[in-house]
Amino acid sequence: MMTGPEIVQRAKEQLAQLTGLTPDTVSSLSRDEGGWHVTVEMIETKRIPDIDDIVATYEGLLDNEGKLVRYQRTKRYVRSDVAG
Numbered sequence: 001m002m003t004g005p006e007i008v009q010r011a012k013e014q015l016a017q018l019t020g021l022t023p024d025t026v027s028s029l030s031r032d033e034g035g036w037h038v039t040v041e042m043i044e045t046k047r048i049p050d051i052d053d054i055v056a057t058y059e060g061l062l063d064n065e066g067k068l069v070r071y072q073r074t075k076r077y078v079r080s081d082v083a084g
Contacts, residue, residue, distance in 0.1 A: 002036075002066050004029055010066035011038040015058055018071070022046075024055060035069060036062040044076065051080040 002010075012023040021042040028039040038060045045054035055078070060071040 001064065004031075007036045007062055007066055008038065011036075011040055011060050011062055011068065014062075014068040015040055015042060015060060015071060018068070019058070021056070027057070034061065035064060036066075038062060051078075053079040055079050 008026050008029060012026070015021070016023055019042060021044055024041040024043050026038060026040050028037070030037045040058050040060065042056050042058055043053055044056045047053050054076065056073050057075040057077075058071055059074050061069045063069055
C-alpha cells in the first residue's frame, strides 16, 4: 500500500507530464474505496510578481498503485485573489 506522501508525489509528476504545467501546492488528499483523491494547484501562467500568477486547481483520482485514473481542472484564478 502506498503512503500519502508517495501518492502526492505521483500525482504531481503525472499531472505535470499530462498538462505541461508546474505543480505548486497540494491542497487536499483523501482516500476511499475508489482510490486516492488529490487536489493540486498548478501554475498555468508565471508572472512577475508571483502574486499575479495564473493558477489552476486540478482534481485527480489515483488508484492504489499510484496510477492516475482521471483528472480535471475545476478552477482557475489569479494567485492574489483571496477567494482563489
